[in-house]
Amino acid sequence: MNREFIKKLCEETHACVRILEGPIGTNDRIVLISAKEEPDLEISPAMDAFLRVFKHVNDISYGTGGSTDQIAAYFTACSVWLLVASQQAINLIGKQGSSIKSIQESTDATIRVISGA
Known part of the structure; x- marks a missing residue:
């Protein structure tokens, strides 16, 4: 994920996104997403940012929407680590x-x- 993507993501979702180093000896990175809860929204800003990061990392078109059924259609197997x-x-x-x-x-x-x- 490049800086431009993260900056745009933060602006659009109002979430804070930070990329941290992963465990020693791995190439993994930790994506830390936080946001103020917005009870009036259908989906929280943090979850919106999470879904957009997931789509970006897995090269899913943004036109597919956010439903898990649509996302699942792209994969026979998928793995997500959640801290x-x-x-x-x-x-x-x-x-x-x-x-x-x-x-x-x-x-x-x-x-x-x-x-x-």
Whole structure:
């Protein structure tokens, strides 16, 4: 992602996007996206920016819209790494894994939570 893309993305979504170094020994980068919540919007500024980054990284035309069905049509397999604060990971997993299991069943996705410890 070049600086022009990130600048335009921030202007259009009102999200803050930062590119950080990834883990030592990898070529990966961390894309940190944050924004003030806007309850009146259909999609939050941070999620809008996330979807645009996802499309950009995977070379998906911006004309395809934001629906997961349209995005999924482009891939037979896709992998996304999402960095989540440890206190939020508890909510993702749910009591005895109930939340993550429900998400996996409703989306046919495989979700793994990898501890940094």
